[in-house]
Amino acid sequence: MSFKIAIIGAGSVGFTKKLFTDILCVPEFRDIEFALTDVSEHNLGMIKAILDRIVEANGLPTRVTATTDRRKVLEGARYVISCVRVGGLEAYADDIRIPLKYGIDQCVGDTICAGGILYGQRNIPVILDFCRDIREVAATGAKFLNYANPMAMNTWAAIEYGKVDTVGLCHGVQHGAEQIAEVLGAKSRHELDYVCSGINHQTWFIDLRLNGRKIGKDELVAAFEAHPVYSRQEKLRIDVLKRFGVYSTESNGHLSEYLPWYRKRPDEITRWIDMSDWIHGETGGYLRYSTETRNWFETEYPQFLEAASKPIDPAKRSNEHASHILEALETNRVYRGHFNVRNDGVITNLPQDAIIESPGFVDRFGINMAAGITLPEACAATCMASINVQRMSVHAAISGDIDLLKLAVLHDPLVGAVSTPEEVWQMVDEMVVAQAAWLPQYAHAVPAAKERLSKSAVKTREWAGAARRNVRSIEELRAEKAALKQAG
Numbered sequence: 001m002s003f004k005i006a007i008i009g010a011g012s013v014g015f016t017k018k019l020f021t022d023i024l025c026v027p028e029f030r031d032i033e034f035a036l037t038d039v040s041e042h043n044l045g046m047i048k049a050i051l052d053r054i055v056e057a058n059g060l061p062t063r064v065t066a067t068t069d070r071r072k073v074l075e076g077a078r079y080v081i082s083c084v085r086v087g088g089l090e091a092y093a094d095d096i097r098i099p100l101k102y103g104i105d106q107c108v109g110d111t112i113c114a115g116g117i118l119y120g121q122r123n124i125p126v127i128l129d130f131c132r133d134i135r136e137v138a139a140t141g142a143k144f145l146n147y148a149n150p151m152a153m154n155t156w157a158a159i160e161y162g163k164v165d166t167v168g169l170c171h172g173v174q175h176g177a178e179q180i181a182e183v184l185g186a187k188s189r190h191e192l193d194y195v196c197s198g199i200n201h202q203t204w205f206i207d208l209r210l211n212g213r214k215i216g217k218d219e220l221v222a223a224f225e226a227h228p229v230y231s232r233q234e235k236l237r238i239d240v241l242k243r244f245g246v247y248s249t250e251s252n253g254h255l256s257e258y259l260p261w262y263r264k265r266p267d268e269i270t271r272w273i274d275m276s277d278w279i280h281g282e283t284g285g286y287l288r289y290s291t292e293t294r295n296w297f298e299t300e301y302p303q304f305l306e307a308a309s310k311p312i313d314p315a316k317r318s319n320e321h322a323s324h325i326l327e328a329l330e331t332n333r334v335y336r337g338h339f340n341v342r343n344d345g346v347i348t349n350l351p352q353d354a355i356i357e358s359p360g361f362v363d364r365f366g367i368n369m370a371a372g373i374t375l376p377e378a379c380a381a382t383c384m385a386s387i388n389v390q391r392m393s394v395h396a397a398i399s400g401d402i403d404l405l406k407l408a409v410l411h412d413p414l415v416g417a418v419s420t421p422e423e424v425w426q427m428v429d430e431m432v433v434a435q436a437a438w439l440p441q442y443a444h445a446v447p448a449a450k451e452r453l454s455k456s457a458v459k460t461r462e463w464a465g466a467a468r469r470n471v472r473s474i475e476e477l478r479a480e481k482a483a484l485k486q487a488g
Contacts, residue, residue, distance in 0.1 A: 001028045001330060006077035006138070008070060008130060009084035009148065010036035011043025013050065013297060017308075019081060020051055022323035024062060025314040028331055036066040037073040044068065046301060053308035070133060077138045081145045081322060082130060082154075086122040087438040089291055094434045095119055096284040101460035102427045103418045105263050105467075107253030107278075108286040110149040111201050112386050113414050117393045118431050120153035121405065122438040124397035127154050131162025143329075145169055145322055146340075151200040152355040152386075155340050156394045160353070167325070167367055168340025168355065170200055174319045176249035177205075183223040183230060184210050196249060197347060197358040197373045200340050202258055202386060203249040204379045217245045233280045236262050236272040244378045253281040258386060260417035269466040283465030291471050299474050328362035335362045339369070346371045349380045354387045385413050400441030402432060402449070426458045 005023070010016045016036070023029055034051065038044045048066040055062050067073060074080060085092070095115030096106055102114075109115025127146075134142050144166040146154050155168035173196045181192040195207040208215040224238050224247075225231050231238070234252045240259075241247045248255050252273060256262045262272045273281025278289045297304065317323065321337045328335035336359065343356045346369045350356055360369040375383065392408035395401070406428045409415055415424060429449040432439060436446050472480070 002031045002033075003078040003330075004033045004035055004076050004139070005326075006035045006037070006073045006080045008037055008073070008080065008082045010047050010066070011038035011040045012083040012085070013043060013047045013304075014293070015083055015147070016047050017050055017054075018318055018320060019083075019322055021054065021312050022317050022320055023326060024054075024058070024060065024312055025317040026323060026327045026331070029326070031061050033063040033065065035073040035077065036064065037068060037070045039068065041068055050305055050308045053305060054312065057309045058312050070130075071137055074130075074133045075137045077134075077142055079143050079145060079326060080130070080134055080138060082127070082148050084123065084126065084148045086119075086126050087435060089287070089294065091122060091435050091438055092119070092287055092290070094431060096287050098427060098431050098434060099415075100283075100463050100465055101430075102423045103461075103463070104415055104427075105266070105269055105283050105465045106257050106414075107263075107273075107281050107283065108257065109284075110286065111152075111254070111258065112150065112389050112393075113257045113412055114409055114427065114431070116150045116153075117389065117405070117409055117412065118435060120150045120390075120393050121397045121442070122435065123148060123150070123154055124157045124394065125441055127157050128162050128398075131158055131164040134162075134164050141165065143167070145325070147322075150390075150393075151340055151357075152390050153394050153397070155355045156342075156353075156390060157397065159342050159355075160394070161398055168200065168357075169321045169325075170340065170357065171320055172201060172249040172251075172254075173203055173338040173357070175251075176203075176247065179230060179234075180205065180208065180215075180220070180247065181210075183220075183227045184215065185223075186210060195359055195370075195373070196338055198249075198356065198375060198379060199350070199354065199383045199386060199390075200357045201250045201254055202379075202383050203338065203357045204244075204246045204375060205249070206246055206373075206375065206379070217241070220247060233274045233276060235274065236281070239272070244376065246376060246379060251279045253279050253285055256281055257414055259382065260413040263414055264417040266466040273467055275467060275469070278469075281467065283468040285469075288469060288471050292477060295471075295474060296477055325362050325367070329364060329366070332364040336360070337362070339367055341367065341369060346373060347380075348372060348374045349377075350375070350383060351387060353391070354383075355390070385411075389413075397441065400444065402428070402442055402445040405432075405442075422458050426453065426456050426460075429453050429456075 051064045095109045099114040144164045146168045151168045158166040181189045193209040198204045278285030324335040339360045343354045396405040410424045
């Protein structure tokens with residue numbers, strides 16, 4: 001087979017390498033072309049060198065091209081994969097820093113909450129540019145695979161306004177299933193069969209079967225509470241399981257910021273999180289992790305390049321959906337996964353226009369969703385709160401309506417649990433002004449926002465958050481890795 005895959009945001013070096021090696025685990029895909037693009041020539045050069053080394057070391061005919069000219073990369077592409085973070089870590093730092101001044105403590109801030117909503121405002125205009133180019137220069141019927149957050153908002157905009165065949169992809173379901181299989185004592189993750197449905201990052205394991213035996217709430221709660229690690233790291237997630245009756249896909253830290261109950265008071269935050277790793281609830285945890293990862297990669301790049309000389313091992317193919325979807329579409333080997341698509345009746349008690357994450361099957365006819373799923377009422381109610389925020393956020397990003405943007409933020413569950421309307425109005429003004437370089441649709445609103453900020457009497461505070469850790473130096477990271485290696 002010979003076709004072209006375009007990767008936008010290929011400067012996400014580690015993730016691009018994973019997608020690349022996964023796809024090349026499919027024997028029929030040896031002779032394809034990967035076309036890479038990114039706004040950073042520096043990152044683009046690094047990832048191309050790594051992928052070229054992989055191709056050379058494995059004796060493959062695979063072609064790798066790279067350019068900052070996105071439109072050229074998309075020419076004739078059958079598949080387009082997006083891994084972009086518009087604004088980079090600079091804008092992301094404001095997604096965490098500014099809401100903290102108003103008492104909003106986020107662990108990740110990339111899906112909803114104040115940070116995720118502004119992240120969507122930056123991404124959506126760019127996503128629509130991608131879609132325009134896909135319609136105009138990519139192969140007829142090209143499929144857009146979106147890995148970028150905020151997943152639901154980006155996918156919603158691409159489908160409703162970009163008019164491109166789009167699917168959103170995430171790995172939260174797979175990671176949650178791996179946890180469940182482990183606590184239940186499964187010898188392999190393949191022993192666990194499950195139906196997981198909802199919206200991205202709020203997906204629920206509504207049916208669990210271990211070797212054909214149905215697993216109920218009480219057994220699952222007992223298994224998690226008995227686990228020596230998860231009982232400590234996933235306290236909030238286990239509490240939600242006890243109250244809702246089903247387990248959520250999302251990590252302790254992520255889940256905590258989508259709900260109005262666990263992060264609204266500093267003393268409550270520390271009660272429900274665990275600081276052994278960022279993902280369990282640390283304030284700004286993913287920002288710290290991302291910053292350290294970038295610094296580490298820049299410093300240790302020669303090691304990454306050397307590691308690229310190793311043979312590709314199909315046994316180490318990851319469970320990221322992209323390679324499996326492409327394999328199913330091109331070879332007709334059926335793949336079952338969980339995909340982000342427009343609802344259109346798949347989940348009976350969520351709105352038709354919502355972007356849901358639910359089970360589907362892929363073959364040469366496309367992605368075929370399992371329809372007629374009904375969520376437990378509490379799960380549906382929690383999803384609905386986020387869907388309403390997502391819908392307003394998408395429409396605000398398209399229209400550049402700053403008042404609608406403020407209403408979207410006001411209706412966010414955690415923001416509403418912490419902040420007053422006056423605080424929300426000022427916070428959004430501050431975030432739009434700080435991120436104006438990445439928000440062209442709000443250019444007309446920036447002068448008035450600056451004027452309001454100059455006269456505002458709303459008080460803020462400089463606060464690092466309830467559970468903040470400093471970014472570690474390269475030396476500290478080296479020492480920690482050496483200690484782990486010695487201990488293990």
